Amino acid sequence: MCGHSARLAITSEMAPASIERRELLEMALRPLGALGAGAEFPQDEAGIEALIGRLAEGRPSEPKRFAHEDHGQLPRYDGERTTWLSPAGDGALRVRQEHPWDLTSEAVVLRPDGRIGEFESIDGFGVPDSELTDQALADRAAHKRRARKLAEQEQELEQQLEEEQARFRTGNLIRTVAAPPGQAPTGPAVAYVALYKTGVMINYLVPRPSDEELESDDPFAEPLTEAMFPSLEIKDGLGTEFKSVDVDCVDENSSPLRARVSFVPAVPTAARSLRISFATTAVEIELGAP
Amino acid sequence: MSSHFESQPDDAQEAAGILLLRVALALLGEARLRGNFGDNTDLAERAAALATEFAGGVPSPYPKHPAIEGSLLRPDRISLSAPFGEGGSIVESLDLDGILFDGGTAFGVTYKQVEPNEMNPEERADLERRQAKWRVEQERRQRFTASGFVRSVAAPSQPGATVPILAVELFEDGFYVEFTYDTEPPTFDLDEMTAEQFLAREKDPEITVEDDLGTEYFESGGGCGGGVRVSHSSRGFAPAPPPNARILRITAGGAPVELDLQP
Numbered sequence: 001m002c003g004h005s006a007r008l009a010i011t012s013e014m015a016p017a018s019i020e021r022r023e024l025l026e027m028a029l030r031p032l033g034a035l036g037a038g039a040e041f042p043q044d045e046a047g048i049e050a051l052i053g054r055l056a057e058g059r060p061s062e063p064k065r066f067a068h069e070d071h072g073q074l075p076r077y078d079g080e081r082t083t084w085l086s087p088a089g090d091g092a093l094r095v096r097q098e099h100p101w102d103l104t105s106e107a108v109v110l111r112p113d114g115r116i117g118e119f120e121s122i123d124g125f126g127v128p129d130s131e132l133t134d135q136a137l138a139d140r141a142a143h144k145r146r147a148r149k150l151a152e153q154e155q156e157l158e159q160q161l162e163e164e165q166a167r168f169r170t171g172n173l174i175r176t177v178a179a180p181p182g183q184a185p186t187g188p189a190v191a192y193v194a195l196y197k198t199g200v201m202i203n204y205l206v207p208r209p210s211d212e213e214l215e216s217d218d219p220f221a222e223p224l225t226e227a228m229f230p231s232l233e234i235k236d237g238l239g240t241e242f243k244s245v246d247v248d249c250v251d252e253n254s255s256p257l258r259a260r261v262s263f264v265p266a267v268p269t270a271a272r273s274l275r276i277s278f279a280t281t282a283v284e285i286e287l288g289a290p
Numbered sequence: 291m292s293s294h295f296e297s298q299p300d301d302a303q304e305a306a307g308i309l310l311l312r313v314a315l316a317l318l319g320e321a322r323l324r325g326n327f328g329d330n331t332d333l334a335e336r337a338a339a340l341a342t343e344f345a346g347g348v349p350s351p352y353p354k355h356p357a358i359e360g361s362l363l364r365p366d367r368i369s370l371s372a373p374f375g376e377g378g379s380i381v382e383s384l385d386l387d388g389i390l391f392d393g394g395t396a397f398g399v400t401y402k403q404v405e406p407n408e409m410n411p412e413e414r415a416d417l418e419r420r421q422a423k424w425r426v427e428q429e430r431r432q433r434f435t436a437s438g439f440v441r442s443v444a445a446p447s448q449p450g451a452t453v454p455i456l457a458v459e460l461f462e463d464g465f466y467v468e469f470t471y472d473t474e475p476p477t478f479d480l481d482e483m484t485a486e487q488f489l490a491r492e493k494d495p496e497i498t499v500e501d502d503l504g505t506e507y508f509e510s511g512g513g514c515g516g517g518v519r520v521s522h523s524s525r526g527f528a529p530a531p532p533p534n535a536r537i538l539r540i541t542a543g544g545a546p547v548e549l550d551l552q553p
Contacts, residue, residue: 173454176444
């Protein structure tokens with residue numbers, strides 16, 4: 001079965017980026033780890049689905065999708081950068097990662113001992129159009145729809161980016177207001193707020209967690225980030241609904257830590273105070289007259 | 291002492307990355323059957339042997355390092371490192387469940403150190419003077435620890451200022467000056483840039499601080515800042531303003547801004 005990919009056109013002129021091969025091998029580590037003490041990779045759909053069910057999750061903010069595909073079928077493209085697993089014979093597994101933006105794939109056969117075969121670079125479905133299956137035609141049509149939608153959204157995204165990048169430029173700055181002194185050093189303490197025509201920035205300090213608290217068995221735990229950005233909401237007494245649009249780590253090496261959270265919309269000129277609430281404490285800042 | 295940056299060849303880095311992952315797969319393929327990665331010595335030897343095997347029997351080109359260095363972090367977790375170029379290395383950590391994490395690439399800086407015995411007495415004296423000056427500067431840089439926050443003082447409005455001062459954050463042993471300025475998207479080309487151009491590509495404005503008592507303030511405790519199209523920056527100074535200081539006068543390129551220190 002290892003030779004099943006002979007149907008697929010392996011385009012030698014393609015120069016797959018090394019990063020794609022590295023990511024493919026990184027993905028290949030997961031089914032190997034999930035195999036545990038098993039002698040061979042499963043060779044049937046149910047077994048591969050069960051293997052996928054046992055995969056370690058990895059970084060929560062970067063979920064990776066794995067799916068089974070039949071041996072010898074044309075490659076699937078679901079547009080989600082999925083890693084597709086199929087039986088490769090002799091207890092091996094074929095691992096293929098799709099690159100949905102250009103409808104290409106990179107694949108490799110993985111043996112249960114962790115050895116790999118040659119890399120395969122697959123352009124599209126690897127066969128002439130006349131041999132495309134209904135599924136392949138549907139995947140290709142969906143790819144074209146996604147590409148069209150992306151192009152349509154491009155201008156909107158550019159405008160949004162421009163707005164975000166220009167939001168807190170100096171021309172929009174109105175003034176700053178210091179928070180009252182005497183806030184308890186055991187919790188978050190607001191330093192000052194910066195009022196802009198386009199939003200408001202809250203600058204604050206939080207106690208640095210101890211070294212023990214920063215140690216974690218979970219490689220993806222981020223205790224420093226969690227400490228730096230506790231839940232935070234602001235109220236202006238006028239019922240304005242503020243939305244957090246940015247968080248900045250001002251200084252993660254300091255003790256206390258220094259951070260900033262930005263909100264939109266702007267604080268209305270009629271607002272006379274701003275109440276800034278963390279989970280454990282709150283502070284009221286008198287805004288005074290504009 | 292002089293130094294210069296050297297870019298690392300991309301192909302060497304790419305090959306090192308692929309090799310590291312192939313070794314990781316083979317190590318995991320063995321470890322999963324045992325339920326652990328074995329002991330540190332065996333792991334290091336096995337990683338080096340696998341690297342040589344996957345390189346077609348070609349030994350490591352780095353005299354002091356195997357092509358892949360493996361070390362045990364705990365029974366179910368290892369760290370792997372792949373050197374490349376002059377001083378570069380790719381590092382990854384791997385768990386027995388197949389999760390790769392803490393990955394990164396470090397780039398080397400090569401430098402040529404002039405041995406002290408090559409110096410004449412005048413050069414040696416100059417070096418000692420500069421070292422003494424550096425020690426004093428180092429002591430000043432570390433004076434402000436920013437550990438005891440006291441309060442903030444907002445700056446008055448500065449319409450039209452190119453570098454508006456936002457506030458100062460007062461601590462027991464120093465203070466931060468908070469300021470902002472607009473930036474434009476970078477136009478530099480890293481491949482065409484010298485080390486000097488890279489380091490000088492965007493600098494925070496110079497900030498000077500005075501008070502009404504004539505206190506000498508110096509930069510301390512570091513600084514930080516950044517952002518796309520606008521930078522929000524922070525620069526540390528020491529000492530803390532004396533309790534009887536009434537005014538802090540801050541200059542950032544334009545007209546000085548006076549902050550009222552009286553609570």
